[in-house]
Structure formats: structure tokens, C-alpha cells
Amino acid sequence: MNSILIDSDILIDVARGRDARLLARWTEVSGSDTIIACSPVTVAEMWHGARPKEYMALTALFGALTCIPIGPEIGRRAGEYLRQFAKSHHVELGDAFVAATATIHDLALWTRNRKHYPMKDCRFFSIARYAGNISGPPDLFSRKGFATHKV
Secondary structure, three states, rough: OEEEEEHHHHHHHHHHOOOHHHHHHHHHHHOOOOOOEEEEHHHHHHHHHHOOHHHHHHHHHHOOOEEEEOOOOHHHHHHHHHHHHHHHOOHHHHHHHHHHHHOOOOOOEEEEHHOOOOOOOOOEOOOOOOOOOOOOOOOOOOOOOOOOOOO
């Protein structure tokens, strides 16, 4: 079974309906058996930028995703990434935690910001395989019968 860790940049673009190809891939992945996970860092980043009218949709979205807790193993790996890449690649704390979560749990990271993740052991999820076409935003936060809410 495939598992991915979704970064906040992808969730922002999905919520705002910015990219038809991305939305099509989101619809395909969220309707499949793929486990879509997130980090508490992503949750914090999304809530930080949320407007009150978006609260219900974000609650629904994060209710449909698997949030992987940050523990000592992830913390240690994030620290190692910071020591190795903070100065040379300007890796920040949040991105180090996201990368550590992805690598420790063997998750493909779905992000458009690959430059934030120079770690050689980090795998990436790509939308390039999707060849479909959609005309507008789907029920963005639908997941196996989950109630839909749009931002």
C-alpha cells in the first residue's frame, strides 16, 4: 500500500483550487487506498494562515488525514538534518521535522518545494503520472464517504 506525507504547500493549492492537474491528482489519490498523512508541522502551518470562514473545512480536512506525531526519533533525525543542511541549504526547523517524519516512516513526500528538502534519503511523490483532465475543483476534502466542505 502506498503512503504519502503531504506538505502544506500542496494543501494550500488544493484548498484554493489553483491547479487543475494537482486537483485531479488529489481526487485520484484521496479516492484510492493510499494513506495520506501529514505532520503536526503542516497542521500548524495551515491553521496559522487560516481565516475564520475556513475553520470548518480545515477541521474536516485534518479529520480525513492521518497525522503522524513527532516523537524523539523524528526529533533526533530533524536535528541531524538541521546540523547538516541549515547553513548550506537554509533548511528550517519545520521542514526538517517534515523530512524526518517522511524518512522515518518511509513516506513519499508530496511537495512542490523540493529545494526545502535536500536530504538524499527523502523520497518524493509526483503528480506527473496523472494524465486526466478536470474542469473545476472537485469535492476537495472528500475521502471515502467523508463529508465534503470547500474552503
